[in-house]
Amino acid sequence: MSAKKTERLLNLVICLLATRRYLSVQEIRTAVPGYDQDTEEAFRRMFERDKDELRELGIPLETGTDSAAHDDEPGYRIARRDYELPEITLEPDEAAALGLAARLWQSAPLAGATGSALLKLRAAGVDSPSAPAALEPRVGASEPAFAQCLAAVRDGRSLVFTHRTAGGPPQERHVDPWGVVSWRGRWYVVGHDVDRDAPRVFRLSRIAGAVQITGEPGSVVPPPGVDLRGWVARSAEDEPRATARVSLRPGAGWELRRAATATAPDPHREGWTLVDVGFSDPGRFADRVTGYGADAVVLTPPEAREAVVARLQGLAS
């Protein structure tokens, strides 16, 4: 933005904040420097663009007429109560908590929004210290689809994107998003899958190419009280349906030991431990075990044992 334009827009904001009654377009043209275009048409075009820019910044331009106005064309003003950040005072410990939270976002667009929010709060007299804290939170959002998904969720609009799934070809999905969730360092969008007519969870890093936003703002309304984190957690972790017994070499198979529901010494292998671990899918359970190589041997059930053997045979040949 050129300095001349910034000057014009700032004068426009000051002018519309100062007036109680609606100012007509001609009154604005006279009152605000920089609207001295040769033709009425050129001035109108510029004024329209200026209005759009102010609204994009969140400046509440009010349109209307009051009885004093003689022509029917609506006038403009900015209501101070809608423009001004309300009074806010933070105790030092609250300001410190805000300072810590403000460091959560590591990347655009939320890091930028945090920065401008803090400036507004500082301008309102709130000082949030940025002394290094013991606990440093960091959440990134490197997924290319993040900004668009966030915008659709924020505005209550629909999404169209291409999603890659394990094993299948990429598919176009139409989703009415209820929310975006960061879970274990990855972002997900939760919403109603229009084609499948059912709730679905999509990992943002699996979205390929451009994301389209469709529909009117406010057309997507999430179900009241929807548990976004619950949807993501359930989609990522299956409920165990069966229990496997695995023998582990001393000190090995740490992740299986932590997941064990029961442990006992292995009577057939000196020093080894038997662990019982719940699982839902034999194939996926076999993936977890195979990584431990000769340090973990599945004893039961047969389908889990066979799944591991099949994997090992494929690898050994």
Added chain:
Amino acid sequence: MSAAMGQLPRLLALVPYLLSRPGVQLSAVAATFGISEERLRKDLNLLWVCGLPGHGPGDLIDVEFEGDTVTLLEPAGVTRPLRLTVDEALALIVALRALADTPGLSERDTVHRALAKIEQAAGAAAGPAARVAVAVEGEQRVLPVLQSSLDQRRRLHLAYYVPGRDETTERDVDPMRLLLVEGRSYLEGWCRRAEGVRLFRLDRIESVTVLDEPAEPPPGVVHRDVSQGLFRPGPDDLLVTLALRPPAAWVSDYYPCESVTESADGGMVVRLRVRDTGWVRRLALRLGDQGRVLAPAELADAVRGDAAKALAAYRT
């Protein structure tokens, strides 16, 4: 981060900011707004010619310089900052909620009080923040001990699981800080065994004891830069090439790859730097026939050997 703010929103914040801080140092204002002092002077010169309609001497924004300080005498009606936008409210509210949800963070009440005040100030703009959530996994088990050792600057003894070797290691660590990165909690500390700064994932700490000795990280030791992710491969790390079938595509999501090439059959070929060959051998075993080590050949042989050995355990 605030440098990205456009000039007009910056000016609209600058006027009330200066109004509430008469005689503030120019350098302090520039630092707060993330701009150079030269840029700040340009901003102030622009304010000077703006004001109420009429634009006579009493209508304009008035700024007075004294030495390195500045005082705003006349705000021309811009006495308060603009309300928070939906994006700004969302960024602060979701971050505060994530912090409030972090188990082991003792000042949870404080966070809730700050949150309530921000929500109130944001008004209607706070609504969409309910649609964004950050799930945080704290480790209630070890966090209180780690926090007290940090407060008292005491050395720790850790039993810590190293996944690459699938074994638990014992070491003394001088704690430096706790971090929450990508949804997981870590302890950063000076590892006296490795003589270096290390990050310890809290869910891999098997046990922790606070020792009597004081924590003494070497003077001048610097925090690990986690802004580019936790694992930053070095040129000395082994370059491994893996062929992945579509079900194993998650590997390219989970681990930083040097290159990812889609292959004709819908799978991909990835190259990644690996510090720990034990880790990549276990990854290859885990992938089964969904992944194959293309290079180096010794690694492919080692994986074949690991599989044959494991298979033998099933034949007995």
